[in-house]
Amino acid sequence: MDHIPSLPASYKGNTELLVRVDLFTGFVVVKANASRTAQTVVEAYEEAVFRRFGASEAIRHDRDPGFMSDFFKAFSKLMGQRQRATLAYRPEGADGHKSD
Incomplete structure (x- = not known):
């Protein structure tokens, strides 16, 4: 799951998109x-x-505060879901070394 923020406002005032992709x-x-x-x-x-x-078995997200919140964690636990945050951005290459 991910968010696309800061979009032009719709006629209903929406400026964000919540996107879910089935892996x-x-x-x-x-x-x-x-x-x-x-x-x-x-x-x-x-x-x-x-x-x-129905409830997803697992949800992957990018550590967005909305996904990491206590409220969403409680909801996930109630639904029997696991949360898996993706790794934070790392500028190193695949071998773990910075390229010069």
Whole structure:
């Protein structure tokens, strides 16, 4: 899951997109939001994903505060989901050394 922030406002005032991609099928679900607080992230997930497909077995994200929040962690635990944050950006190459 990821966010696309700072978009031009829609007629409903939405300026953010919550994007979910199924790793197996590549199916994409997108939900527009006005903000990315923990509450709006959970509500968007519940509306766009949970109601249609049920709880995801695991969610991968990029350590965004909305995904790392206590509220989202509690929701994931309640649903029996695991969270897996991707590795932080590292400028080193694949061998672990900086190129000069």
